[in-house]
Amino acid sequence: MIYLRLFFEFFKTGLFSIGGGLATLPFLYEMSDKTHWFSHADIADMIAISESTPGAIGINMSTYAGFKTAGYPGGVIATLALATPSLIIILIISGFLQKFKDSRHVQHALYGLRPASIAMITAAGLNVAKVALVNIDAFWASRNPGDLFIWKAVLLGILIFAGQKAFPKIHPIAFIALSAAAGILFRFAGV
Amino acid sequence: MKEILELYLAFFKIGAVNFGGGYAMLPLLERDLVETRGWTTTEDLTDYFAIGQCTPGLIALNVATFIGCRRKGIAGAVAATVGFVSAPIVIILLIATFLQGFADLPVVQNAFAGIRVCVCVLIIQAVLRLWNKSVVDKTTLVLYLAVFLMTALSGVLPLAVPAAVLVIISGILGVLIGGLRDGKAGNTTANGKEAEK
Incomplete structure (x- = not known):
């Protein structure tokens, strides 16, 4: 019976959340309040996990909530x-x-749809760049324009861009793996 | 059956490395499905993303379903969608079972700070490749800038317009502007098109 309820609740979330993974968030909070299958803190954890694993937050949250409620x-x-x-x-x-x-x-x-589509892709790229390349908090703290950019990240970005141009045959996955290695090696997150 | 399995595996691979949300899968789709396999075209992908944005469900899932359906109908759509979610399901189940503090591990945080840089470069390059086919004249340039600004500044604007609404308005504007142009182009061509039908 719990399987049927899980199916119904997440079917509803899939039906009404239009667009990106974050569009599922309001539905997840509502589901948390209603069913107590997972807490608000669980959702916050899952946002962090979704940022560090492949897969959209909505997909990850449904797997996690389903698992917590009714196992594998x-x-x-x-x-x-x-x-x-x-x-x-x-x-x-x-x-x-x-x-x-x-x-x-x-x-x-x-x-009309095509320019709108790539405009949204550009905005999505900008959102990633805001987190990956820019440190607004450090800039506000020091008011030093040099602190606005995370320079090693910018350098890595330029290298990847040039690398892709120079070796178009190399698969994007290889660049993703290289960036992960560079991130670990040079402590990109600062921890 | 072989093609269904191929679809499943192709999307399994993309799902396993799709960091950074639905739009970040575009460069991977371009490489694996357009360039390597020739299953779809860049224009079609752009259309799928636009439609996937304004229909229910996650964009990534909508795009996977679209491509699967075009290749192999309903079975293909199911194979692509299930393939896309397979790796994330396994990863989350593993993390939920064994690694409670996964996202807090320094090595994970550092790796993903690096991956985010790569994702942002990949997205920029995808936009540059799509540009010529999408922004073809002044009208589409204005549309591009308007939608970009509304989306990028949605946190600052007093009235945030949902992405789905922006896409629908763009589609309607396209129909209206295209219709006006056809009207201006003269009745002869319009009549000619009607006569062909």
Whole structure:
């Protein structure tokens, strides 16, 4: 029975959280208050874990909450439940898009959607950069513009950018692994 | 069956290294699915992200479903989606079972501070590659800047517009502006298109 409730609650979260993983957060807080399956502190922990593992926060939270509530099967069921609404809705849209792809209206809509899409990708990159390359707290503390940037991170960024340009054949995963190594070696988080 | 398994494995791999949210998977998709396998095109990916942004569910899942569905219908969509979440499920279950303070470990924090730098460079490069196909004239440039500013400044603006709403408005503007242009281009071409149908 608990499996069914888990499925239902996370299906609902998947259905109503539109956009990125953080869009699931309000639903997770609500679920925490209602079901007590996990606490607000658990959510905060999961945000930290999601930032340090692959996978969106919504996916990770559903696995974690499902596991805490009903063991390993619970973790799997809750995660699949979160993915089910996407699956159904996109299957419908994909069929529609395929059928009307040549329609002028669809082409026009895509003409407007594409710049919006990459604008949001740019903003997402900027959000990562704010955490990865800039230290606003240090800047406010010292008022020294030199403290605004985390210089070793900026240097690594330039090296990766140049490296990708020079060796386009190298897989992005290799650069991700190298950056992790550099982060550990040069204590990027300062701990 | 082989193609279904291929879809599962391709998305398993992307899911296993997809740090930093849905948009960060774009460079990986471009490399593995566009360049290496030729399963989709960069334009299609951009469209999937736009549509995935304004439909229910996480963007990453929506994009995985889209690509799987195009390749192999419903079975392909399921394979891609399940493949994408497989690695995160295993990782979180492992952490929940064995590593309570995982995110607080210094080595983890340092590694991810490094990975974030890489993710941000990968995203910038993806934007640069998509630019020519998306920002094709002054209208699309204005649209790009407007959506970028509204999204980037959403924390500062008095009225934060949800991303989904921005995408829907952009789509509607596209239809309106495109329709106006067709109207200006003269009735002959419009009639010609009608006659073709």
